[in-house]
Amino acid sequence: MKKYIISLDQGTTSSRVLLVNKSGNIEAVAQQEFTQIYPREKWVEHDPVEIWNCQIDVFKQALGRNNIDASDIEAIGITNQRETTVVWDINTGKPVYNAIVWQCRRTVDICESIREKGLADKIKAKTGLPLDAYFSATKIMWILENVEGAREKAEKGDLLFGTIDTWLLWNLTGGKIHKTDFTNASRTMIFNIHELKWDEELLQEFNIPVSMLPQVEDSSFLYGHTDKELFGVEIPITGIAGDQQSALFGQMCLNKGDVKNTYGTGCFMLMNTGEKPVASENGLLTTIAIARNGVIHYALEGSVFMAGAVIQWLRDDLRIISDAMETETMALSVKDSHGVYLVSAFQGIGTPYWDMDARAGILGLTRGAKKEHIVRAALESIAYRSKDVLDVMVSDSGIDITSLKVDGGASRNNFLLQFQSDITGVDVIRPQLVETTAMGAAFLAGLATGFWKDVDELASVWSEDRIFSSTMDTGTRETLYKGWKKAISRVINWDN
Numbered sequence: 001m002k003k004y005i006i007s008l009d010q011g012t013t014s015s016r017v018l019l020v021n022k023s024g025n026i027e028a029v030a031q032q033e034f035t036q037i038y039p040r041e042k043w044v045e046h047d048p049v050e051i052w053n054c055q056i057d058v059f060k061q062a063l064g065r066n067n068i069d070a071s072d073i074e075a076i077g078i079t080n081q082r083e084t085t086v087v088w089d090i091n092t093g094k095p096v097y098n099a100i101v102w103q104c105r106r107t108v109d110i111c112e113s114i115r116e117k118g119l120a121d122k123i124k125a126k127t128g129l130p131l132d133a134y135f136s137a138t139k140i141m142w143i144l145e146n147v148e149g150a151r152e153k154a155e156k157g158d159l160l161f162g163t164i165d166t167w168l169l170w171n172l173t174g175g176k177i178h179k180t181d182f183t184n185a186s187r188t189m190i191f192n193i194h195e196l197k198w199d200e201e202l203l204q205e206f207n208i209p210v211s212m213l214p215q216v217e218d219s220s221f222l223y224g225h226t227d228k229e230l231f232g233v234e235i236p237i238t239g240i241a242g243d244q245q246s247a248l249f250g251q252m253c254l255n256k257g258d259v260k261n262t263y264g265t266g267c268f269m270l271m272n273t274g275e276k277p278v279a280s281e282n283g284l285l286t287t288i289a290i291a292r293n294g295v296i297h298y299a300l301e302g303s304v305f306m307a308g309a310v311i312q313w314l315r316d317d318l319r320i321i322s323d324a325m326e327t328e329t330m331a332l333s334v335k336d337s338h339g340v341y342l343v344s345a346f347q348g349i350g351t352p353y354w355d356m357d358a359r360a361g362i363l364g365l366t367r368g369a370k371k372e373h374i375v376r377a378a379l380e381s382i383a384y385r386s387k388d389v390l391d392v393m394v395s396d397s398g399i400d401i402t403s404l405k406v407d408g409g410a411s412r413n414n415f416l417l418q419f420q421s422d423i424t425g426v427d428v429i430r431p432q433l434v435e436t437t438a439m440g441a442a443f444l445a446g447l448a449t450g451f452w453k454d455v456d457e458l459a460s461v462w463s464e465d466r467i468f469s470s471t472m473d474t475g476t477r478e479t480l481y482k483g484w485k486k487a488i489s490r491v492i493n494w495d496n
């Protein structure tokens with residue numbers, strides 16, 4: 001019996017590898033950061049070759065440091081930063097341009113010209129996504145229009161497109177397999193989430209040749225085997241999911257109404273809405289949660305751009321803390337925020353306000369305000385923004401949320417989670433393993449091979465660390481949240 005599942009977690013700033021055993025314990029972790037490329041204001045790129053090398057290096061490190069033989073690996077699961085776009089030449093395997101990262105705003109003008117053609121509603125109806133530069137479609141268009149010779153090659157069928165999962169899969173299989181899974185496809189803005197295929201009409205509108213696109217498969221599926229050259233043995237690759245969907249699965253949010261919130265640089269909240277897609281009236285995305293055994297589950301997704309990043313700002317720019325860990329003690333050293341609110345609209349504000357002209361502010365300061373109050377207000381702002389998203393998720397889905405599973409770096413902060421519960425009135429559940437993103441891909445890979453028999457077996461792997469329940473009375477909750485809404489109203493449209 002093979003001993004391990006390997007999870008490759010290719011994130012926006014680093015590549016990680018986790019080695020998971022049958023009991024669901026993590027036996028080894030390796031991680032490496034890679035270069036962020038900012039060629040111009042608001043442009044963000046990664047070098048796909050560096051990403052590949054970095055991912056394979058950490059893979060080999062994880063095996064080498066722990067004396068693991070590749071023949072002991074049952075299967076590989078891949079989870080990845082989503083939307084980030086790579087286009088490469090089928091003949092050379094070389095990218096024709098850097099990867100255009102999900103954060104990159106270079107295609108805002110392309111989006112505007114698509115909007116002028118009156119296509120926004122159609123795009124939302126077909127793909128579940130608002131027309132935005134965030135998603136892959138306009139990034140592919142940009143490469144085809146701006147990289148010399150790319151359009152001609154693409155028309156001849158010589159170029160391939162992939163999100164990062166597809167790029168890693170292609171390289172792991174020695175250039176043999178060009179596939180993706182439904183969760184990643186649902187982030188491209190060219191995938192019809194109802195018909196479950198690339199949308200011919202949108203492809204025509206965007207002038208993207210269908211020959212570039214990967215075949216779409218279930219998230220738990222035998223995609224192919226690693227090239228023997230890499231590890232001396234051929235290891236099956238049997239799981240793929242975008243990182244937020246992988247975290248949803250890793251949190252065992254398998255049923256309609258289950259919700260998770262990941263507190264990282266930003267916050268991503270996803271609710272499993274079951275086998276039917278739910279359209280949002282309030283700026284949430286409708287996306288594919290997971291595809292297993294031929295069954296699709298959909299999700300509603302809301303995101304907050306600045307969450308843990310606010311804490312980094314306090315540390316690196318305001319310099320009122322030296323470590324993120326300090327914020328918990330500082331916040332607890334004062335009895336409240338002393339009326340201070342911090343709205344972290346540094347780059348505009350998303351769900352449900354969607355105002356790119358909003359700017360950040362620290363409001364309600366009096367002469368008695370201390371840095372502890374500002375730190376507390378910063379942590380509270382993460383919880384207030386998550387409540388903003390949670391409230392519209394309830395109204396759009398018609399499903400009452402009674403508990404919220406949490407993960408991500410900032411979910412280590414007990415003050416934050418207690419305040420999250422207080423301000424929402426919802427139980428906040430932190431699992432023992434906060435590596436849920438990587439675990440989700442490991443679970444998907446292990447389920448496909450029978451390493452784990454079924455999800456019931458996995459349910460015993462997931463265990464709770466702590467539940468935070470509200471101790472705040474309704475009156476206080478309402479007063480505080482009213483103050484938050486007032487603070488929001490002051491920063492809206494600031495830069496206009």
Ligand SMILES: Nc1ncnc2c1ncn2[C@@H]1O[C@H](COP(=O)(O)OP(=O)(O)O)[C@@H](O)[C@H]1O
Pocket residue numbers: 011013263264265266307308309310311312324325326327328408409410411412413
């Ligand atoms: N104890 C803490 N309290 C508050 N924020 C924290 C704490 N520890 C880490 N963070 C924040 O969490 C983020 C890192 O979380 P992580 O899940 O690694 O993010 P990402 O995957 O987006 O890089 C950072 O922005 C950091 O400021």
Ligand SMILES: O=P(O)(O)OC[C@H](O)CO
Pocket residue numbers: 010011012013080081082083102242243244264265
């Ligand atoms: O790599 P992360 O954790 O910042 O996640 C990025 C998201 O997938 C973008 O949609």
